[in-house]
Amino acid sequence: MANPRKVAFDDLESLAGEHIGTSDWHTVDQDRVNMFAEATGDHQWIHVDVERATQALGSPIAHGFLTLSLLPMLSAEVLNVSGVSRGINYGSNKMRFTNMVPVGSKVRLSQKCVSVEPKAGGKQMNVESTIEIDGQDRPALVVEGITVLYG
Numbered sequence: 001m002a003n004p005r006k007v008a009f010d011d012l013e014s015l016a017g018e019h020i021g022t023s024d025w026h027t028v029d030q031d032r033v034n035m036f037a038e039a040t041g042d043h044q045w046i047h048v049d050v051e052r053a054t055q056a057l058g059s060p061i062a063h064g065f066l067t068l069s070l071l072p073m074l075s076a077e078v079l080n081v082s083g084v085s086r087g088i089n090y091g092s093n094k095m096r097f098t099n100m101v102p103v104g105s106k107v108r109l110s111q112k113c114v115s116v117e118p119k120a121g122g123k124q125m126n127v128e129s130t131i132e133i134d135g136q137d138r139p140a141l142v143v144e145g146i147t148v149l150y151g
Contacts, residue, residue, distance in 0.1 A: 002077030009083035015113035023077035074109035090146040106134035122150040
């Protein structure tokens with residue numbers, strides 16, 4: 001089980017430029033892919049038609065945005081900031097889906113803090129997040145996410 005790095009809101013700046021940590025591995029199974037397809041209306045066969053996708057690709061693949069949507073869950077395993085009243089997803093600067101995630105694969109998150117700056121009475125934290133695929137050289141996703149945290 002992951003043991004998230006702990007830091008106080010007042011000490012966030014100390015993370016700038018540092019590798020924050022890495023989550024546990026999590027399996028992306030077909031049930032999760034199917035539920036994501038239902039939630040988003042994206043029923044493209046490469047995701048949900050197991051037989052056809054297996055014949056064409058070797059297995060179905062997870063939606064890119066499903067991979068992105070794992071960030072909150074995985075991030076909670078990487079960093080725990082105390083003294084925060086709320087956090088706001090402010091967007092992202094760069095996002096690349098660099099590899100497909102075959103259903104049944106294990107993924108994990110590795111994060112680096114790019115910067116921490118004052119913002120609107122809080123602190124804007126830019127974090128480079130990389131979702132790795134077990135056994136693959138190329139990650140599934142690389143994104144620089146922006147969060148504003150308030151004490």
